[in-house]
Amino acid sequence: MAKVIDPELRRPITELGMVKSIDVAPGGDVHVEIYLTTAACPKKAEISERVTQAVADVPGTGAVRVSLDVMSDEQRTELRKQLRGDAAEPVIPFAQPNSLTRVYAVASGKGGVGKSTVTVNLAAAMAARGLAVGVLDADIHGHSIPRMMGTTDRPTQVESMILPPVAHDVKVISIAQFTEGNAPVVWRGPMLHRALQQFLADVYWGDLDVLLLDLPPGTGDVAISLAQLLPNAEILVVTTPQAAAAEVAERAGSIAIQTRQRIAGVVENMSGLTLPDGTTLQVFGEGGGKQVAERLTRAVGAEVPLLGQIPLDPALVAAGDAGVPQVLSAPDSPVGKELRRIADALSSRRRGLAGMSLGLDPTRH
Template structure:
């Protein structure tokens, strides 16, 4: 029959394009666009010139996409990935055209219900969970705990780990500013998509309306905030989850121990005795709750200037904390890293980019980035 060969070509192309789209991952949910039901139709037709002459080996491919919500912030990213999957089809020249719509309420409800049923409450307490969880703690404010959390998360991501971070410092949240985040999480019928910045999936109370007001939560309400961050946010299955805790040994540390008994505590201190003495108390919380202290990070340990290493804040604080926690807890609590004092941490961090990264998101070629890389590798090892 005339045209049957073309129809066979079109049918084969349509099936192959769909298979290629099964490898296009929604950047928020972490599933393929085909698994999520976002590809509703694929139209394939031979391309013709403006004079109506068919162009051999060239086809127009129109992909009809339904996004989870109208105006999805990652619409362009999804479109670019679909374009690439279609345009890189081997052996033929496929010209991609994308028609974008949004799921209706019933379809979205069904998708969210299936995701929630699969996840079931706190996803990080399932047997066999692969995620390594590090809770970053300090005895007092001002030691750079949040900067350590942000740069460590960015380092893990740049090293190729699927990385998530929760700003569990409800009172003094700072991760949104350190990552340059000014948007809110996408809400899919009550399930939140974390905001991704510099490769890290983030959630913070600072991303929500009214977050600039003073927060006076305690007890059950504070614990519920962490539970919501864990169970009402679609995290997927990250390799690493970091929690930036509030300073001290208050309610949030206890909530973390209850919600994430597999978390490992990393205590941040500075060299001077006043900071290290208080830091010990944040590690000793492990005597009251089932948390293992993974180790100690000494921040602002030294400053290299004109070939001379200056110990501006003294020295030995990290070692003191390590030794005292090892004695008190009965197992080795090592000094994991001594991080340099770098003006870039403040200057670059305040611009919304973790200081360990270059502007393209790769790890910078600096002593600071090298220190964080060694720390990340030691933690994950």
């Protein structure tokens, strides 16, 4: 049973107290009873299949039967304490001094530059490398991450703790998972701030290596809230080669100067369309990404690299609509290679203790 991993919590069910009982008949038939966190657990069938397979793999096992039960309120409370501690109020784990999670806020000056496409592909590429990755869809009004990640699952709630769905080995949370159909979200600043705060504090993310936030375009309420809630987040600016788009993207990156956040780099999307004869058509001009990187470098007084230039490819759009990021569906395509190269550059920066308090007081003897 220790080999059975809960698909939502990503931990062995034996550690989570989910094994109720195991009965082995004299002939080798096995009956296993499993506790679910809630009766509406969306992964009950998958859990049952995993348990059946794990038991069937034991030599000498006969027929396997799995029964499902539901945790009591007391058991759910113990599970929540085990996972998140017994704090009276949930805290944002990524804002704590001892957090080792690298947080990237993917920003753009204007909509339509492919910011969400870049986010989901980077997340999927990092997860494929074996990293623990989460994506927070912070674009409350223009949410699109669940569709592009190919998931329609809804979060599971254990008391006040929210368990995010997992798609392509990436934990995903979005306001779209809490609304019916394609209903619009009509909220002002305070509600946007509260939603972002809940997604960061109430969601059980586990021990992530990387958290990516898909921000709304511009420098509005969510960007300001992010700076307050996650001052250690690094800004990843997405632009197109067009000069007009680059100027707007520069503004989005410049907010880091006011919030004192680090700019991780610039990604140029829709960089050029490769024609059948091998030439490249610059549909949206050229040089925008380099321009943004150079100007932000001068503005912040530190190097802001141009991390990559993603070619224009209709297959990238199709992959997003199909819910399978192109880094997974066509990893060896020019777009897939460039996105994986950018993901490697961002994820190869190891988690470390730089900048963390070691709890030492030089004045004491």
